[in-house]
Structure formats: C-alpha cells, structure tokens
Amino acid sequence: MKIDHLQQAAHLINQGRKVASAAVGEFMRSEFRYAEQRFVVYQLNEGNLFVMCGPKANSERIDIAVEQIREDLLRLLTAAALLGNATGTAASKPSSSPENRDKKMVEKSGRLMPALVAVAFVLIACLGFGFFYLLGGKSTQQTAASSVVAAAANNSTSQSAAPLSVAEKPAETILRLHGSNTIGAKLAPALVETFLQRELHATEVKAVAGEKADEQKLVAELVDGRRVAVEIHAHGSSTAFKDLDAGLCDIGMASRSVKDKEVTALARFGDMRGPANEHVLALDGIAVIVHPANGVNELNQDQIAALFSGEISDWSELPQSGLSGPVHVFARDHNSGTWDTFKTLVLNGKPLLETAQRLEDSRELTRSVAADPTAIGFIGLPYIKPAKAIAVAESGTQAVYPTTFTVATEDYPLARRLFLYLPENPQDFYSRDFVEFALGESGQDIAKEIGFVELTIHADKPVIASDTPDEYSQEIADASRLSLNFRFRTGSASLDNRGLRDIDRLVRFLGHYPERSPQIKLFGFADNIGDRAVNCKLSAERAGRVADLLRTRGITADVIKGFCEDMPVASNATSSGREKNRRVEIWLQDGRG
Incomplete structure (x- = not known):
C-alpha cells in the first residue's frame, strides 16, 4: 500500500468505521501492547496491515526507533501469535522446553509471518511520515520489547501459570461519556449496551455502579476474550464541557447547546459548533397536563411557570378553567430527566412550589392528575393519558399542542435538542463510531423506546x-x-x-x-x-x-x-x-x- 493510501486510511478510520469501510472496504481490528503503550492494528481487505497508536509523539525518538523497532516488533508479534492473540495473554497449554517452544512458535506463526513482516514495514513507513508515533519513556524500545517477549515466554513455560479467568481480567475503558443526566440516566446506557453488542460483538454486557451517584460503567466481554468498559457520568450538561476541557471524557452529553465561553475554552478541539463536533442526538418534549374536566385548553409559558411556582395559587385566577379552589401541583422527582427539562424550559430559575407532590413514576403522576380536578402536572409525551394535555404558547405566537410531530419539527415551545459533543479529531478509537451508531436508525429506534423523539x-x-x-x-x-x-x-x-x-x-x-x-x-x-x-x-x-x-x-x-x-x-x-x-x-x- 502506498503512503498516500495509508494517510487516507488513517484519516478515514479516525472518522469512523462506516466511513472507512465505504472507502477502503471492510477491515478487521485488533490490539496489542508494546512498551506499555496501546497499539491498534487494522487489517484491510487487500491483506495490508495498518498500525496506529496515540498522538503524543516524542519526535526526537522517532528516527532512532525506526531501526530498533524492526526486529523487536517482529519478535513481539511472533510471540503473540504463539500465544494465540495479540495482547500477550498466557497460553492454556505450556511448552515442555525452550527448544519445543521455539519449534512451535515457528510452526504456529508460519502462516502469519508475511503479515507480521508487513506490519513491521508499514510501521516503519508510518514512522517516517509522522502519523505513527512512539510515546516517550525512560526505557529503550529494545529493553521494553525484550521484557514483553520474555514475560510471554515465561507464561507459556511455567507449570503453575493458568489463563486468567474472565472475572480476573481487568476491563479496559475504551470510551467515556460525561454530562447531561437527561441523556446519561437511561438513553446513553441503552445506546452503549447495543453499540457494544452490535458493533463490537460483545457476548455479555453488565452495568457496574460507580463511586458516586449518577456514575456507572458498562462492562462487556468481547468475542476475542477482552473485557472492555464504557464510562458514563451524568452530573449535568456543564460537566460535559468541563470534562472535555480537562481530558476526563471523550464525548460530552448536553441537553443544551454549547455556550460562547465553552466554545472559546475548547477551541483547540476545533469549532465546537461545527458539524464535526456538535451532533443532535434526539429531541425531548414535555406535556403540561390537567384533569379532563378542566376548561383550560392552552396556556402561555409565563402562566405555566406561575402555576408551578405558586404565583397563581387558585384556579379562579384563570376563569377559563371553570374552577375555583387551590391548585394542586404534581411534579416528577428531582432525579428525573423530565424534571430537568421542565425546570430549564419553563421555570427558568423560579422555584417549584414547596408543597408540590414529587413522584418517581410517570404513570402514577398521570393517574394522580386525572383523579384530581384541581391538579396540574408535567409529563413525558408517552404518558399523557388518562389526563388532558394543553397547548402551549410563547409570546406572540399560536399555541401548539404537544405531539411527537410538533416536537420533531421543534414548533412546540417545550421541546429541546439533546446533543453529543466530541473533538474534531478524537484521540480514542470509538467516539466517532459511537456517534454514527447513535444517530443512525438503530440508535434512533432506541431513543424512541426510551421516550425521546427520534430524528426519523x-x-x-x-x-x-x-x-x-x-x-x-x-x-x-x-x-x-x-x-x-x-x-x-x-x-x-x-x-x-x-x-x-x-x-x-x-x-x-x-x-x-x-x-x-x-x-x-x-x-x-x-x-x-x-x-x-x-x-x-x-x-x-x-x-x-x-x-x-x-x-x-x-x-x-x-x-x-x-x-x-x-x-x-x-x-x-x-x-x-x-x-x-x-x-x-x-x-x-x-x-x-
């Protein structure tokens, strides 16, 4: 493969699996460790192998490493071939002697040697053109490689060594999503689980609680035996941009668009409002509901805020209701994404009435409003019945009734976009693929199942x-x-x-x-x-x-x-x-x- 083709492959792979596959054909992906760093090998459809690693290059060492790495990489990958994978996991059947071990190494890796040679030369070519990097460190590449090969050989000959069980294998965090609770509570975990199963062919996915509330990891076992994890922290939209800035996450989840000051702070990642950085994931809409006998059919946002904050405390203040008596306010619990949306779009800084009844279950809230003629509440679109939804108006506009259609067109005032943000050139290998999956048909079906309005x-x-x-x-x-x-x-x-x-x-x-x-x-x-x-x-x-x-x-x-x-x-x-x-x-x- 020519160098310009390698450069094109690097660019396309960085944009996502689907983009790369469309341009260069289907490819296989595997990983190995060298000098305590993570390397990724892509086997393209013509048999070419393409090697990538992290972007923090020590440019002074690149030229020196070219000659050192030729022999070391071949030995490392040959040892990996003997052990049955590219990560140095211990073999299940140890050899009886160094002589037999060397003989089996040659026999078992014979078919792989042309590919291993290709890896070495592709690696050197990449070094020369600066898009394959060796990370700095105190030890030399020769020493590091020898240590890895020696450790692998010792594992294969030791009678007491045994393969690591699945439970003992540490999970490698391959993706980190931080930000909005509206996204992170249910939608992000559902998307991640299906992404791991369909795109990475995970055989098992489990949720593991984090150290703090609203933190979790989804841990998966892949078909090649690796255990990987995706980290989800749902502490609010502002943390999406703070953690991107601090390098603590790969993808930011937000239920609002990025602010000017955040665009400035993250300018090194590209234009955060640009199409490579900002992605609309789904839409969220909230319905305001009353008892079916209530004569109110529409309200403006100021009136709704006044009702839920207690500024309007009696239905007689709204003659169209045909009612008199105190307003009974029902609201979702403070951990709910529905509450987060309502607080942002309607209350806009006003406090919720202290006597409001807070409920965790959407169905229970709807039933409560439908059973109380003086009640008012808010709910996600799928849970309106048996209560009655009202149309909502902004200043100087026609009132709009809440439906999935009016939320999808964003004509309904209590609708908002949910966003994913990532750097223009992500340094991990999964961000772009995950975003493409989430915005595709499968991801949008999941958004609909969770209760959001999909972009279909x-x-x-x-x-x-x-x-x-x-x-x-x-x-x-x-x-x-x-x-x-x-x-x-x-x-x-x-x-x-x-x-x-x-x-x-x-x-x-x-x-x-x-x-x-x-x-x-x-x-x-x-x-x-x-x-x-x-x-x-x-x-x-x-x-x-x-x-x-x-x-x-x-x-x-x-x-x-x-x-x-x-x-x-x-x-x-x-x-x-x-x-x-x-x-x-x-x-x-x-x-x-």
Missing part, C-alpha cells in the same frame, strides 16, 4: 391556524408536512448541524416513493430582526439553499418560496425563539401535476 422523518397533515396567509394556505391544501424543519444560523443561509444530517435523512425518506414521486414544496422563513425586505429575501434564499442541496442529490423541488418573517413558531424576543423561526418547512403533495 414522518409525514402528517397538521391543523392550520385560521389567520394563516392565503398564499400559504393555498400551497399546503391537500399536502402533508414532514416532521423536520431546516434551521439556519443568524443572518445567513447556512444550515445548522441538524439540518446538514437531515438532508441525507430526507433523501432516504423520499426514496420510499419509487412509483409516482410527490411534489416537493419548500417554504422559507426568517426572524424579525432587521428590515422586512431583507428578511423576505433571506427567507427565499434559505428555501433555495435547501433546494440546491437536494438538487446535488438528484432531487428537484417543485415549489420554492419565502414567507418573510411571517408565521413565527416561537418568540422573537429570545435568541432560542429566533433560532426556531429561521427555518424551512418541507411539504409533499401527491403527484407532479
């Missing part, structure tokens, strides 16, 4: 408000809207990171129409910052930008229109609201006329 696209025919502009109403007559909005950065036609991935999701969704393709209608919108004429132009440009991206993938939009700053779905008084209003909606209508 669906079509629906929503109820249209009576004050909708005539032109818009005519365009969407008999059309179905898709469960995504393309959103944009301030004052530009540049898609945000969810939008970049949603383009590919949309292409796959449209591929389900093999016969008669539907008409595709793209409608752009802007926030109200700046001159209206500028916003009208910008809204049309945004719709055109999505059309251009679809065109490059062989799909042509039939209608492309901008609707200025009209029909906001969120308050333009807040940055998060303006972000929701900068959008492109996608509608489908049967037939192309």
Whole structure:
C-alpha cells in the first residue's frame, strides 16, 4: 500500500468505521501492547496491515526507533501469535522446553509471518511520515520489547501459570461519556449496551455502579476474550464541557447547546459548533397536563411557570378553567430527566412550589392528575393519558399542542435538542463510531423506546391556524408536512448541524416513493430582526439553499418560496425563539401535476 493510501486510511478510520469501510472496504481490528503503550492494528481487505497508536509523539525518538523497532516488533508479534492473540495473554497449554517452544512458535506463526513482516514495514513507513508515533519513556524500545517477549515466554513455560479467568481480567475503558443526566440516566446506557453488542460483538454486557451517584460503567466481554468498559457520568450538561476541557471524557452529553465561553475554552478541539463536533442526538418534549374536566385548553409559558411556582395559587385566577379552589401541583422527582427539562424550559430559575407532590413514576403522576380536578402536572409525551394535555404558547405566537410531530419539527415551545459533543479529531478509537451508531436508525429506534423523539422523518397533515396567509394556505391544501424543519444560523443561509444530517435523512425518506414521486414544496422563513425586505429575501434564499442541496442529490423541488418573517413558531424576543423561526418547512403533495 502506498503512503498516500495509508494517510487516507488513517484519516478515514479516525472518522469512523462506516466511513472507512465505504472507502477502503471492510477491515478487521485488533490490539496489542508494546512498551506499555496501546497499539491498534487494522487489517484491510487487500491483506495490508495498518498500525496506529496515540498522538503524543516524542519526535526526537522517532528516527532512532525506526531501526530498533524492526526486529523487536517482529519478535513481539511472533510471540503473540504463539500465544494465540495479540495482547500477550498466557497460553492454556505450556511448552515442555525452550527448544519445543521455539519449534512451535515457528510452526504456529508460519502462516502469519508475511503479515507480521508487513506490519513491521508499514510501521516503519508510518514512522517516517509522522502519523505513527512512539510515546516517550525512560526505557529503550529494545529493553521494553525484550521484557514483553520474555514475560510471554515465561507464561507459556511455567507449570503453575493458568489463563486468567474472565472475572480476573481487568476491563479496559475504551470510551467515556460525561454530562447531561437527561441523556446519561437511561438513553446513553441503552445506546452503549447495543453499540457494544452490535458493533463490537460483545457476548455479555453488565452495568457496574460507580463511586458516586449518577456514575456507572458498562462492562462487556468481547468475542476475542477482552473485557472492555464504557464510562458514563451524568452530573449535568456543564460537566460535559468541563470534562472535555480537562481530558476526563471523550464525548460530552448536553441537553443544551454549547455556550460562547465553552466554545472559546475548547477551541483547540476545533469549532465546537461545527458539524464535526456538535451532533443532535434526539429531541425531548414535555406535556403540561390537567384533569379532563378542566376548561383550560392552552396556556402561555409565563402562566405555566406561575402555576408551578405558586404565583397563581387558585384556579379562579384563570376563569377559563371553570374552577375555583387551590391548585394542586404534581411534579416528577428531582432525579428525573423530565424534571430537568421542565425546570430549564419553563421555570427558568423560579422555584417549584414547596408543597408540590414529587413522584418517581410517570404513570402514577398521570393517574394522580386525572383523579384530581384541581391538579396540574408535567409529563413525558408517552404518558399523557388518562389526563388532558394543553397547548402551549410563547409570546406572540399560536399555541401548539404537544405531539411527537410538533416536537420533531421543534414548533412546540417545550421541546429541546439533546446533543453529543466530541473533538474534531478524537484521540480514542470509538467516539466517532459511537456517534454514527447513535444517530443512525438503530440508535434512533432506541431513543424512541426510551421516550425521546427520534430524528426519523414522518409525514402528517397538521391543523392550520385560521389567520394563516392565503398564499400559504393555498400551497399546503391537500399536502402533508414532514416532521423536520431546516434551521439556519443568524443572518445567513447556512444550515445548522441538524439540518446538514437531515438532508441525507430526507433523501432516504423520499426514496420510499419509487412509483409516482410527490411534489416537493419548500417554504422559507426568517426572524424579525432587521428590515422586512431583507428578511423576505433571506427567507427565499434559505428555501433555495435547501433546494440546491437536494438538487446535488438528484432531487428537484417543485415549489420554492419565502414567507418573510411571517408565521413565527416561537418568540422573537429570545435568541432560542429566533433560532426556531429561521427555518424551512418541507411539504409533499401527491403527484407532479
């Protein structure tokens, strides 16, 4: 394999298994230890072997090590071949003498020698081009290699030595996820377990409690006998960025977007708002529920916050309720991710009423509200019944009823994104693969099972408000809207990171129409910052930008229109609201006329 091909392979492998497989074909992965450092060997489909290790290079030692490592690496891997794997684990049947041991080494590794030679020369080539690194240390490479080979030989000849049992083998931590409790409580463990089983072919996965609350490790045994662990610490979104900065985690979990000061602190990892660093994992939505006999059908966020904080203490203060008497507040327990979401999106710093009844079980909370005419509570979308959910409005917008569709489009005010953050060039070997798995179909199915709203696209025919502009109403007559909005950065036609991935999701969704393709209608919108004429132009440009991206993938939009700053779905008084209003909606209508 040529050096430029090796460099390409290194770049692709670092981006993820799926990306690399698509470019260079399927490959096998194994590991070994040399000079107390971890090395990873990739066997590509043409028989080439590619060796990688950590990035902290001691450049002064690279040239010296080239000649030293040639013989040492061959001896090390030959010994590993004799022992049956690449990590130096003791063989189950010891040899009777050094002479027999050497003979068996040659016999057992005969078929592997061409590959081992290839490893050595690929290794040296990588050293010369600076993307395979030897880590610094006090001992020389020669001494370290000799020690490893000697230890392996001693293990194979000792009559008292026995293979380590599974329980005795230490688990190697291969991935660390820190941050949001909303993600870390249930979703992250479920994703990690399935990732280990499907992607790394783990035969057994167990959860082990950590030293502190909200900490755990998922320990797995792989088919090659290795034991690996994935660490999950769920202490809040801010710890995602603090621990990334401190080198304590590989992936940060957050139920909010990264702040400006965090972007600055983590600049050495690339642009934390860029598509290589920031990934929308799923969506979270909270429903506000009341007794079915309560006359309240919609509330704005300020009213909801006042009810749950005790500022509104009697239903008579809301005449539309048709009730009088004290408001009975029900809330999830403080460890709940649902509570974390509600506290952030609704209370916004206000304290919860001290007399609120805190419940751990979502079903019990819903039943309690449904049994009390003066009750109000909040719950995840799957648990609304038998209570009644109400529509929620932001300032200056139409009230929106909570459904998986309105959460998916992010039109519903009490919806938020859940994020994964990682460095642009991760130094571990699993971060990128895990993120790709989590954002793929299998990962999104898991998010749905846990109770979050997945990013998979669906079509629906929503109820249209009576004050909708005539032109818009005519365009969407008999059309179905898709469960995504393309959103944009301030004052530009540049898609945000969810939008970049949603383009590919949309292409796959449209591929389900093999016969008669539907008409595709793209409608752009802007926030109200700046001159209206500028916003009208910008809204049309945004719709055109999505059309251009679809065109490059062989799909042509039939209608492309901008609707200025009209029909906001969120308050333009807040940055998060303006972000929701900068959008492109996608509608489908049967037939192309």
